[in-house]
Amino acid sequence: MTITELKRKSIIYRKKTLQYITKAKAGHTGGSLSCLDILNVLYNKVMNVSPSNFSSPDRDRYIQSKGHSVESLYVVLADKGFYDEDDLNTLCQYKSHYIGHPTKKVNGIEQNTGALGHGLSLSVGTALAAKLDEKNYRVFTLLGDGELPEGSNWEAMLSAAHYKIDNLCAVIDKNNLQITAPTTDVMNTDPVDEKFRSFGWAVKTVNGNDIDELISAFNSLPFEKGKPSAIIANTVKGRGISFMENELKWHHGVPNKEQYETAQAELDKALSIL
Amino acid sequence: MAEQINTHSYKANLEVFSETLQRLAQTDRDILAVTSDSRGSGKLVPFGKKFPKQIVEVGIAEQNLVGVAAGLASCGKKVFAVSPACFLTARALEQIKNDVAYSDNPVNVIGISAGVSYGALGSTHHSLHDYAVLRTINNIIVVAPADNFETEKAIELAAETNHPVYLRFGKKPMPPLKEKNEDVFAFGKGRIINEGNDIAIIATGETVYPALQAAKKLEKENIYASVISMHTIKPLDTKLLETLSEKCGAIITVEEHSIYGGLGEACASWLLQHNFRKPFKIIGIPDEYTVTGSQQDIFNHYGISENGIAEQAMRLLEKTLVHL
Numbered sequence: 001m002t003i004t005e006l007k008r009k010s011i012i013y014r015k016k017t018l019q020y021i022t023k024a025k026a027g028h029t030g031g032s033l034s035c036l037d038i039l040n041v042l043y044n045k046v047m048n049v050s051p052s053n054f055s056s057p058d059r060d061r062y063i064q065s066k067g068h069s070v071e072s073l074y075v076v077l078a079d080k081g082f083y084d085e086d087d088l089n090t091l092c093q094y095k096s097h098y099i100g101h102p103t104k105k106v107n108g109i110e111q112n113t114g115a116l117g118h119g120l121s122l123s124v125g126t127a128l129a130a131k132l133d134e135k136n137y138r139v140f141t142l143l144g145d146g147e148l149p150e151g152s153n154w155e156a157m158l159s160a161a162h163y164k165i166d167n168l169c170a171v172i173d174k175n176n177l178q179i180t181a182p183t184t185d186v187m188n189t190d191p192v193d194e195k196f197r198s199f200g201w202a203v204k205t206v207n208g209n210d211i212d213e214l215i216s217a218f219n220s221l222p223f224e225k226g227k228p229s230a231i232i233a234n235t236v237k238g239r240g241i242s243f244m245e246n247e248l249k250w251h252h253g254v255p256n257k258e259q260y261e262t263a264q265a266e267l268d269k270a271l272s273i274l
Numbered sequence: 275m276a277e278q279i280n281t282h283s284y285k286a287n288l289e290v291f292s293e294t295l296q297r298l299a300q301t302d303r304d305i306l307a308v309t310s311d312s313r314g315s316g317k318l319v320p321f322g323k324k325f326p327k328q329i330v331e332v333g334i335a336e337q338n339l340v341g342v343a344a345g346l347a348s349c350g351k352k353v354f355a356v357s358p359a360c361f362l363t364a365r366a367l368e369q370i371k372n373d374v375a376y377s378d379n380p381v382n383v384i385g386i387s388a389g390v391s392y393g394a395l396g397s398t399h400h401s402l403h404d405y406a407v408l409r410t411i412n413n414i415i416v417v418a419p420a421d422n423f424e425t426e427k428a429i430e431l432a433a434e435t436n437h438p439v440y441l442r443f444g445k446k447p448m449p450p451l452k453e454k455n456e457d458v459f460a461f462g463k464g465r466i467i468n469e470g471n472d473i474a475i476i477a478t479g480e481t482v483y484p485a486l487q488a489a490k491k492l493e494k495e496n497i498y499a500s501v502i503s504m505h506t507i508k509p510l511d512t513k514l515l516e517t518l519s520e521k522c523g524a525i526i527t528v529e530e531h532s533i534y535g536g537l538g539e540a541c542a543s544w545l546l547q548h549n550f551r552k553p554f555k556i557i558g559i560p561d562e563y564t565v566t567g568s569q570q571d572i573f574n575h576y577g578i579s580e581n582g583i584a585e586q587a588m589r590l591l592e593k594t595l596v597h598l
Contacts, residue, residue, distance in 0.1 A: 057349065104377065111348065112377040115368055121338045122373055125345020128330065132306075133349070152369075155338035162333075 001044050004274065006211045009079070010040050011271045014240045015264060016075045016085070022260045024091035026100060030250040031069035034175040034208070034235040035142060039076045041214040042140055051081045054108060060137050061126050063111050065119020066144035066173060067101040068252075074098055074106070082108035117150025119143060120170060124160045127168040127228075138167045138221070146178030148189045154199070157228075161200025166222035169229045170201075173208060175237035179251050196230040208233025241266055284450075287425040287443035287480075288386055292317035294429040295354060299325045305433060306330060306346060308355045310339045316356040316386050336361045340369035344379040352382075352433050359385025359401035359442045360392070367407060374438045375413040381439075382432040388418070388442035389479065389530030390559070393568040402559050404442060405507050406535025414438040415461050416508040418479030418530075421448045424505050427459035435461070444480050444530075446569060451486060451503060464511040470498030473587050474518040477528035478504045478537050481557075481578050485528050488583035499587065507537050512544050519545055524553035524590040528583060530573075533558040553590045557583060 001009075013036050021027030043049070047060040064073055071091070078085040083106070090096035097105040101114025111122050123141040130137050143153065160168055172192060176183050184190060193203045202223035206213040214233070223229045237251070238244030241263045244253075255263055299305040299321065307313070308330045313322050322329045330346070332339045336357050343355035355362070362385050363370065374381045385404060392399035408416045415437060419425040425443060432439045439461070451467045459465070467482065468489045477485035482503040489499040500518055504511065504527075519525065525545070527538035538556030545552070557577055565575045573579050577586060 111344075111379075112372060115372050117337075118341055118369065118373055121341020121369070122345040122348075122377075124338070125342035125347075126349055127345075128342065129346050129349035129351055132327065132346075132351070152337040152341065155332070155335035156341065159332050159335070159338055159342060163330075 003211055006040055006044060008271065008274055009044060010037050010211065011240070011267050011274070013040060013072060013075050013079070015267045017072045018255060018260060018263055020075065020088045020091050021071050022255050023089060024093070025254050026092045027071045027254060028068040028252045029254065030177065030237040030244060030247070031066060031144060031173070031175065032072035033239045033241065033244065034237045035066070035069050035173040036072040036239070037209045037211060038142060038171055038173065038214060038233055039072055041211060041218060043076050043080055045215055046218040047140060048137070051107065058135060058137050061110050061139045063119045063123050063126065063139070063141045064102055064113055065116065065141050066147055067114035069144070070100060070102050073102065077106070077108040080108065116144070116147035117152040120153050120156035123168055123170070124156050124165065127165040128163055130167050131163070131165055138169065140169050140171065142171050142173055144178070145172055145174040145176065145183050145189065145192065146186070148172070148192065149187045157196065157199040157201065160228040164226040165228050166224070166226055169221055169231065171231045171233050173235055174232055175235045177237045177246065177248055177251065181248065193232050200227060201230045202227040203230045203232060205232040205234065208235035209239050240270070284447035285422050286445045286447050287419055287422060288317050288445045290422045290425040291384065291429055291443065292321055294426045296321050296324060298430070298433050299328050302352065302433070303328065304350060304352045306351045306353045308332065308339055308343045308346070308353055310334050310336050310357045312357045312386065315358065316384070318356065336366040337369050340366040340381070340383065341373050343381045344369070344373035344377060347379040347381045354382045354384050356384040356386060358399065359388035359404055360399050363401055363404040363407060363440070370408070370414070371411050375411050378413060379438070380436045383438070383440045385440065385442035387445050389444060390564060390569050390572045391444035391446065393572065394566055396566070397563045400564065401442070402532040404440070405529070405531050405537060408440050409508050409535065409540060414440055415506065416440045417461060417506050418442050419505050420479055420482035420503040421451045423450060423455040424459060424465065424503065428505065431459065431461060442479065444569070446480060448480060449483060451482060462506045462509040462511055464514040465503040465505065466500065467503055468499060468501035470500045471521050472497045472499060473524045473526065473591060474500045474502065474522040475526045475528060475583060475587070476502045476504050476518070476537065476541060478507060479530050481528040481530050484573065484579050485583055487580035488587065491580055491584045492587055495588070495593070497587065497591065497593070504537060507540060510540050510544060515541055515544060516548070516550070519550040519552055522552070524587070526555050526557060526583065526586055526590065528557045528578060530578065531558050533560055555586055555590050557586060
């Protein structure tokens with residue numbers, strides 16, 4: 001897939017993410033938009049995972065620790081053919097499998113997540129199993145910067161470095177905002193890169209909304225043989241919609257009809273000039 | 275006086291756990307022990323020496339222990355996540371709930387030195403809440419083997435059960451409950467240790483043995499007690515509970531756990547909701563931080579003992595012990 005095609009997909013994914021959040025009247029809009037380019041590149045350019053190999057023990061794994069940003073993941077998995085996109089019309093409805101956090105009842109989801117600070121430990125175990133079985137699959141996990149104060153993350157970071165699991169890549173969606181306030185005000189975890197390094201990880205910092213930079217980083221995995229890799233992905237919460245970017249209220253704000261139409265128009269314009 | 279048991283000739287269930295796991299690991303390289311600096315207290319040092327590639331140490335980090343165990347189990351590993359029950363089922367409860375039970379990763383969560391096994395180390399090290407909290411979590415089997423036989427069978431079964439299991443046991447040498455163990459051991463199927471129609475004593479874990487001693491004492495009063503090792507607290511053997519309620523005049527439950535939320539309340543709830551009304555008493559630890567002392571001191575203090583259980587049985591049947 002070419003860079004232009006990936007960029008096009010990112011815009012289309014944004015349109016669909018907003019479409020289903022708006023229809024459901026629920027969702028974590030800002031975070032879904034900040035991590036969307038990461039998901040796009042992972043699923044369309046990096047990972048060896050698809051509906052046809054999802055039961056294979058050799059597939060790459062993706063575990064979304066920041067489970068609340070599930071809406072953009074649902075859109076990407078539908079595009080990959082894990083299920084019919086029409087299913088997303090049931091998002092958050094009575095008896096729908098497509099709830100506000102990932103569950104294994106949805107094809108393509110590896111683990112039930114949503115409580116923060118769980119994905120990294122799960123990923124360490126999954127990556128360690130590959131090492132024990134001498135398999136070559138890789139494990140990718142996405143953490144929000146707001147969830148980093150959970151102590152379990154630091155326990156997991158220690159163990160990943162201790163076991164030298166270089167088939168593990170943690171991506172930090174560093175959008176600098178969480179539900180209450182800027183992350184630096186709620187609980188400052190900066191400098192995140194230095195913290196990961198001091199825990200024994202190899203680290204790269206990229207623009208997490210830039211397709212080229214993301215591809216370049218993922219293509220150079222592992223960053224250092226014998227070390228787990230962390231990508232500090234600097235992103236913009238609400239990315240792609242002018243009035244949502246870096247605005248706290250869009251953490252889990254849902255657009256009204258007018259806002260929705262404005263957002264779609266902005267995305268259509270971006271698509272037309274691509 | 276009760277028959278004095280020479281405990282030196284018996285093994286702790288903890289030792290049987292370790293021996294069984296070593297035996298299984300010899301022929302199954304998917305067997306993994308995951309420890310939180312707990313290989314010594316879990317009697318897993320020999321396991322670690324024999325199978326260095328089948329033990330994963332995470333340090334003193336119980337949340338990570340369970341999360342890592344869940345990840346390993348999701349890839350087909352037969353994982354035994356081993357840590358003191360007090361920490362495992364409190365600090366790492368959310369990981370048990372989400373990463374093991376909700377995500378259906380078949381981890382065997384092994385709570386060692388459970389209940390008040392740590393005795394005088396105090397309430398930080400006691401697990402008197404684990405049945406209660408785990409009973410409310412969907413998709414995990416909760417088991418407390420009583421003797422070496424049950425422990426060995428439970429570990430064998432857990433290794434082959436593609437389902438989350440919580441197993442807890444203590445570190446005290448445990449005498450066999452039966453001379454011949456012809457029973458078929460299955461999760462969710464209570465084990466009948468003694469038969470009698472006057473009263474049913476339903477116990478679990480290390481309290482089954484004093485329950486059996488109490489039953490022998492009661493026989494001297496011409497009171498005949500059924501003694502059940504209800505090793506599986508969830509799912510509860512309600513069929514056996516129904517049978518016992520139909521044939522026995524009263525029911526006592528015994529557990530090394532808070533009287534709230536454990537075996538006793540599970541039995542009481544089921545009986546009441548199915549219209550079985552019998553004199554009923556829960557023996558366990560009351561809602562307080564325990565008296566200080568050894569495990570045996572604490573058992574004696576709260577009546578989890580031959581005399582305590584026998585006296586409670588007599589009270590429930592409105593009779594008086596003569597042969598104390």
